[in-house]
Amino acid sequence: MSVVGTPASTTAKNLAVFIDADNLNDATALDHVLLALRSMADRVIYRRAYGRPESLKAIHAVLWKHGVRPVANLIVDKTTTDSALVIDAVEAVCTNDIDIVAICSGDADFVPLALWLREKGCRVLCYSLANKIFANPDSFYDDVVLLNVVEDVSPNEVPQAQSAQESGAIFQASPAVEPSPVPASKPKPQPVKAMTAPSDKAVVATTPSIKKILSILPELKGKQPVHLSQIATKLRDAGVLDAKTKPVTLFRRHPAQFELMPKSQPNCVRYRG
Structure with missing residues (x-):
């Protein structure tokens, strides 16, 4: 993993x-x-x-x-x-x-x-x-x-191929069953859906250390505000931020080291040191 x-x-x-x-x-x-x-x-x-x-x-x-x-x-x-x-x-x-x-x-x-x-x-x-x-x-x-x-995902949700690969779970889909010919008066049977059994929990270590963040974003070492749009791509390219996660989520995990500005709707981050 x-x-x-x-x-x-x-x-x-x-x-x-x-x-x-x-x-x-x-x-x-x-x-x-x-x-x-x-x-x-x-x-x-x-x-x-x-x-x-x-x-x-x-x-x-x-x-x-x-x-x-x-x-x-x-x-x-x-x-x-x-x-x-x-x-x-x-x-x-x-x-x-x-x-x-x-x-x-x-x-x-x-x-x-x-x-x-x-x-x-x-x-x-x-x-x-x-x-x-x-x-x-x-x-x-x-x-x-x-x-x-x-x-993990709820039992009612069928995971996509990518998410199944990332979580390490193996999902085996059963082939759809073709309905047998039946009289018109009887309801037409539905194809059998694949059933999945998610595990109880999965552990993902997704929070990089302060050293890791500063090595990816050396411009923060100057302790001057940097716009979040300028660093989002670097964080995603380094693999510490996925496409759906905003940079503000990452920096909120380290409030003692990073200051988000303005507080109401932050668009910049500053390294406190």
Whole structure:
């Protein structure tokens, strides 16, 4: 699956992944993340998920599938979950030769951990749901991958060939059944329609990082307003914006870094820095 914002391939030897199940608790999104991490190193030696029992229960099937050890927080205070994750991450790096650490959470509480890991020479990745990420994560992580979880098309809608290919689903259409000759008094049977069974959810990482946006649109680095019509084509050519999506939708996902002007009906964007 081609994913915008996915970290480049690497030849790392060892990788560790720590999951904040109280933050990234969508089973479909987490499944895609763990599948992607498998190919990034020779071994994934630490696989742990931390959270309240109900949070871990919601993703228990994915944890079992990928061999992730759940660490339940039996205390009401959420900070104990974060503390347990931080302690285990520090212990893992101090006692093992770990090249990459993946933190599956959009919580800003893990920023000090990310900075410490980078100082120790680790490459630190952040995986988060797009609606749960804190502002300016690119300043603290080597790579940030934001995930959007969207519902598939409704059962009553027959997907077009292109959309079926993009979603990765396979739709097999049955041939239409020719009606048999019947007396005029009987109703003419209708052709049998192809039935499709959409999956529950599909995860699409469509939000590029700030670094990615600035690399496509270097004119924004001057921090001067740029008309949206001048940058829409570049974003679409780079594959971070589809034909039906307006540029304003992309920049609204990063309100801390980009200012849309005027606020009522924006037609320009300015990089805040």
